[in-house]
Amino acid sequence: MPEDQHTGPSDEELRTLDAHWRAANYLSAGQIYLLGNPLLTEPLRPEHVKPRLLGHWGTSPGLNLVYTHLNRVIRARDLDALCIWGPGHGGPSILANTWLEGTYGEIYPDVGRDAAGMARLFRQFSFPGGVPSHVAPEVPGSIHEGGELGYSLAHAYGAAFDNPGLLVACVIGDGEAETGPLAGSWHSNKFLDPVHDGAVLPILHLNGYKIANPTVLARLPEPELEELLRGYGHDPITVSGDDPATVHRAMATAMDTALDRIAQAQRAAREDGVTERVRWPVIVLRTPKGWTGPAEVDGKPVENTWRSHQVPLPGVRENPEHLRQLEAWLKSYRPGELFDADGRPVDEVLACVPEGDRRLGATPHANGGLLLRELPLPDLDEFAVPVDKPGTTLHEPTRVLGDLLARVMKDTETRRDFRLVGPDETASNRLDAVFDASGKAWQERTLPVDEHLDRHGRVLEILSEHLCQGWLEGYLLTGRHGLFSCYEAFVHIVDSMVNQHIKWLRTSRELTWRAPIASLNYLLTSHVWRQDHNGFSHQDPGFVDHVLNKSPGVVRVYLPPDANTLLSVADHVLRSRDYVNVIVAGKQPCYDWLTMDAARAHCARGAGVWDWAGTENGGEPDVVLACAGDVPTQEVLAAAQLLRRHLPQLAFRVVNVVDIARLMPREEHPHGMPDFEYDGLFTTDKPVIFAYHGYPWLIHRLAYRRTGHQNLHVRGYKESGTTTTPFDMVVRNDLDRYRLVMDVIDRVPGLAVRAAAVRQRMADARTRHHEWIREHGTDMPEVAEWSWNP
Structure with missing residues (x-):
């Protein structure tokens, strides 16, 4: 990532940034409300408004601001960038911005950058036969489902691992910041290698409210919030206000400052050999919820309150005053200045937009199958255990598998596209042979008694199944391979996360433009039948039941009975695409039943x-x-x-x-x-x-x-x-x-x-x-x- 000291945007740049932002705001609101008359070329009438108003306005202006300013720095610095959009139901904004930059119309030609395309963009949003209200697989540039909160920052770090040239921006909503997985995700910076990994730029968006209540971080006194973020190992840069001109200038300065610091840290690690853990920047963005929307509706404040969370003006078709307010709101963005008579964005609106694959909606990192390479898997016969007679010799199946994984880790040492994740259990699960090929990623201080810690390691261990899952999902979705090893009883912690990933895979399979990605592979061991010293609390084999409730086209469950069948199953799942594979196999000594050839044939059946x-x-x-x-x-x-x-x-x-x-x-x-x-x-x-x-x-x-x-x-x-x-x-x-x-x-x-x-x-x-x-x-x-x- 190039290092470049910037002096801030010129007045002309600020005008183009504001034009782009206003256009995105107009398109976001239009998607929530309009069924016709997309350019307001005639007076707004009730029939121009959707009969069912669905969507979320409150977070949209802030997301549009971030998208606009990311466009600027990507274009100015020629950055390879990806953004994870954490706030739930931020779909209108990302759809609006990908439409503006042209990627949406390239993928969906009937939604091109003209009046007809704008009309289809508006109509399809949260409409039968259309697209969801949140960021979903249908949205170009996305790898993160926006419906369930808590996983954005873990996904961002997963995307950055082993992607040294990539900037991963991550917008974290203040509601999302209250979840346990997100709170734990702040510690991901202790695992980010500034030499071999990319950079993550968290953008904590504080607009004050969730659906009906204030948010914790938004109500913290500024010094306390900054102390919290510094305690997590970040250096905060704060942007706040409600005056667009002031916020644009502050946001541009914050972006430049953050990216300069990132470039300096990477240069120090990569060229000067600095090994001290980096204190990465984080931007704290405070803007009003529902910014630029109706200030008051029916005598009650809306902008900068929880009332702007979803649809600020709910009764537009039935209430003439609401219809009048909606028309005034939409016209406040001055669409006649932003789009020409044919509905195309004018040059000023597009001045900050990058070109080609540098556009956030077009980055191949958000369509990881385009970048995926075949995993170099060795001949299983090298690792097979000899079986002269069934049931007379014993091996620990996962230890045998560990030797295979160590070879895979070694053979991907240069290309760095395979990771093993698990909650502090790699050695416990008998996979410690991998440490001969790669240590455990660790950027904090080390002590003489520590073992296998490595600033450049590709084994990820943290005692949070949520982070393991989120890291691996981000890694896979950006075109790499991996395996999640976990105690069987505690993989339930990610039940909801795997639900979302399965839904993502099922939907993405129906999109011809999304290339298949490597499967999400679980190895569940230390299982229910062998908990000799842990006991009842560690006995739960129900993850299989949970997974088999899900889309049959996506889920697979394997129960290999011995070491050689485990090798055969592992080889199969590591080669597979677009599945969630669950393997249940013991780590304790187990009888060998089948030769390698017999195991292959049995697993194929x-x-x-x-x-x-x-x-x-x-x-x-x-x-x-x-x-x-x-x-x-x-x-x-x-x-x-x-x-x-x-x-x-x-x-x-x-x-x-x-x-x-x-x-x-x-x-x-x-x-x-x-x-x-x-x-x-x-x-x-x-x-x-x-x-x-x-x-x-x-x-x-x-x-x-x-x-x-x-x-x-x-x-x-x-x-x-x-x-x-x-x-x-x-x-x-x-x-x-x-x-x-x-x-x-x-x-x-x-x-x-x-x-x-x-x-x-x-x-x-x-x-x-x-x-x-x-x-x-x-x-x-x-x-x-x-x-x-x-």
Whole structure:
């Protein structure tokens, strides 16, 4: 980013800035109100106004001011810039500005820069068949959904990581600033490397009010607010006022000052080797809410109050006085000076607008798939564990995966487009091999006892799942790759964030101009069945349920049963585009079941028969033992071994499911099996005993339309947990091998009588287990030392 000392705008520049700002304000208000007569070429009549007035005016003038002044500095300094628009429902402003700069009409040719295009711009806003009221995927230049608040600053830092030439401006609304994720996001500056990363310029927009209440930061005394921001490690630059000429000059000066400081800090780090953490600038912009709108409506103050938040004049069609006020308000921007007779912006309005990809609406960083490169993934055979015989050797699956991720990190060292994020759990989740290739990003001071901290590191750890999610989303949306590793129970913290990302992906897929981006990949480990020392608080497998409620075209869930299947699944998801992939895999020692070739084939099927484990011998099974997840797979195999020993005449089939969506009908999910395939695998009339990693009712929900659903009996986690032995967890939840054998006996016709003694032995084993752990504190030898030996 070039360094350039500026003396401030000339009077001529200020005139063009004000013209652009007035044009954006006019277009913003027009979108909220007008159905016709876009240039006010005739007196405004009720039929020119939309029957339903939807939108948010209050934040629009401030956003327009920021957009206008970003245009100026981008053009003057030839900056590569992106802006994240945090205030919710700021859609009118960003639509107005992208229309002014021409990018909107280039993407949507029927909304060109003329009177007809302006009319369509106005009509489509918050109108059936049109566009949402907030910044959404349909808006060029955006990577941030404006409907849910709290994530803008995290997205901004994610976009800046490994983008050394990029300026990421981020407008933070004062309502948004009250959220927990945003409050935590201020600490992102401790992870921003001035050498390899771009710069983030936060712009805290204080207009005083939310929907109906004042905002906290806007009411803080100025010195206290500045102390707060300085405590976060920023140097604040304040712009305030309600006189447009004064604010324009102050804002231009603030922008120049901030960018000069950013350029100086980057030069010091990149050329002079300065390692002290940068105190990055932040602009505090105080302007009235609903600025330049109606000052008073029906005898009540509106401008600079919460009443201007949405639609300042609500009854325009029915109230002649409101109609008169609306016409006066719109004409106050002097549209005849801003647009020619054909509705095109005049040269003065466009004087500050950059050209080509430098326009904020045209930056390829906001359409990250255009910049995305294939991730260099090595041959999985280099990392595969040898499996001479199923179920006799043990590996920690995530540790094996860690070796693969370390290679990926090493092979992207120069191009820097892969990051691993997680809440202080990389080593805990057995992925610490990555530290051989890259340390943990850290710009604060270090102590001799610290390990793996690195000013230039690409592993991001902070004890905030919100920040991990926001950083990674921003990173992916700007054309890079990554993986989010998290304890299974606590990934729920980002439930709402992943909702928004899934909605973004679903919508963006329908936009031909948005190129596919790398998938958002979760690795959920330290899972429900192995919380030996953390206990009940760390036991919750429900994120899978949450995700599978979402758009089936976007979400994928995988439960690899061993190390080699985890490698195969990881390779697949890291190559994928436009998905949210959830992998659930254990970090504790786990039996190896499949060779690498067999794992590839099994993962490609998503679900399949393990013929080496069953006893059907080409005939029809009496019962199907199904499993999904590493611990359930082990218990099913242990149950299969008991059935072989105690009921040798029983014909049973073992089915393992890796891709959980395979259970759904093809009509409900792209990965779902056709009915004939499902029926062939699970049968239509035989009992199916299904051991599942999570809450059992999910399996019923996914398979409820299948022919044999009435024969399906699912065992899984049923919210019974504590700090206990690994096997006691499965016993407590009736997922253990002995319980599964009892289920077989209970459900296969005729076995209840013929195998009564076997069932009794299984029940006795469960009783012995309870007595044993209370005496010894460990699992019984027959469990702890078990291996597959049919």
